[in-house]
Amino acid sequence: xxxxxxxxxxxxxxxxxxxxxRIETLSCDALPRTRVWLPPxxxxxxxxxxxxxxxxxxxxxxxDAGGVTLSADTRAAWLMASDTIRPTIIVAIDNLGxxxxxxxxxxxxxxxxxxxxxxxxxxxxxxxxxxxxxxxxFIDALVRELKPRIDAAYRTLPGRLDTAIxxxxxxxxxxxxxxxxxxxxxGLGGCMSPNWAVYDGRFxxxxxxxxxWAGYFGKLDxxxxxxxxxxxxxx
Numbered sequence: 001x002x003x004x005x006x007x008x009x010x011x012x013x014x015x016x017x018x019x020x021x022r023i024e025t026l027s028c029d030a031l032p033r034t035r036v037w038l039p040p041x042x043x044x045x046x047x048x049x050x051x052x053x054x055x056x057x058x059x060x061x062x063x064d065a066g067g068v069t070l071s072a073d074t075r076a077a078w079l080m081a082s083d084t085i086r087p088t089i090i091v092a093i094d095n096l097g098x099x100x101x102x103x104x105x106x107x108x109x110x111x112x113x114x115x116x117x118x119x120x121x122x123x124x125x126x127x128x129x130x131x132x133x134x135x136x137x138f139i140d141a142l143v144r145e146l147k148p149r150i151d152a153a154y155r156t157l158p159g160r161l162d163t164a165i166x167x168x169x170x171x172x173x174x175x176x177x178x179x180x181x182x183x184x185x186x187g188l189g190g191c192m193s194p195n196w197a198v199y200d201g202r203f204x205x206x207x208x209x210x211x212x213w214a215g216y217f218g219k220l221d222x223x224x225x226x227x228x229x230x231x232x233x234x235x
Contacts, residue, residue, distance in 0.1 A: 020073045023061060026149070030141035032094035036154065037061065037073045039080055039087060048155045049089045052076075053142070053186070055104070055167035055174055057092030091150055093142075095171065099128050104167070104174035105198065107136040108181065109212065117198065117206040139178055143185050160187030168192040180220060 021039040054060045062071040079085045096103045110121050151158045165186040167175035172194030179189030
């Protein structure tokens with residue numbers, strides 16, 4: 001969360017891209033392509049690192065193609081060099097392309113939603129190559145497969161308050177859902193410009209959905225609720 005918030009804030013020192021560390025690619029059967037960014041000095045430091053998990057991972061790093069990216073590697077390296085954030089490893093998990101909506105639409109919101117919302121989601125499912133929501137198994141794979149593998153392979157601080165999840169737009173609501181449903185694993189959550197309206201291609205809003213989101217986040221333990229933040233862009 002600190003990486004995401006500091007990235008969007010006005011810098012207090014001049015922006016100068018620094019050494020960018022290195023990126024390793026993992027193969028996880030239950031997940032799309034996953035890449036791990038190890039910051040400059042990782043191999044020599046002996047330190048243990050906080051971990052930031054990024055959704056929409058194909059747009060995470062400065063060298064990624066296809067348009068504007070978060071440049072999370074160069075920005076995090078700069079923030080660490082200026083002692084703005086603590087040493088952090090970044091884990092970027094790709095989205096599923098045309099099936100991104102199915103990956104990031106929270107299963108619980110669909111299950112508990114009104115008929116209009118459920119019908120809208122079902123239209124998206126009918127038009128997708130995979131005919132089911134994929135968010136619940138995605139969360140399960142993050143918790144049961146990816147997180148233990150990252151902690152075993154790299155020098156992480158494995159505790160929940162050293163482990164953050166971050167996403168934007170539709171991935172923003174998914175990062176919120178991961179924070180709610182896997183809060184024992186991900187103790188920090190960041191949602192940038194989250195698509196709380198869960199609109200489909202016709203940009204529909206659904207009656208009762210704001211109250212449903214309130215109830216959904218109301219399930220959180222009060223001590224955990226303070227660790228999730230939402231950043232909404234304005235035009």
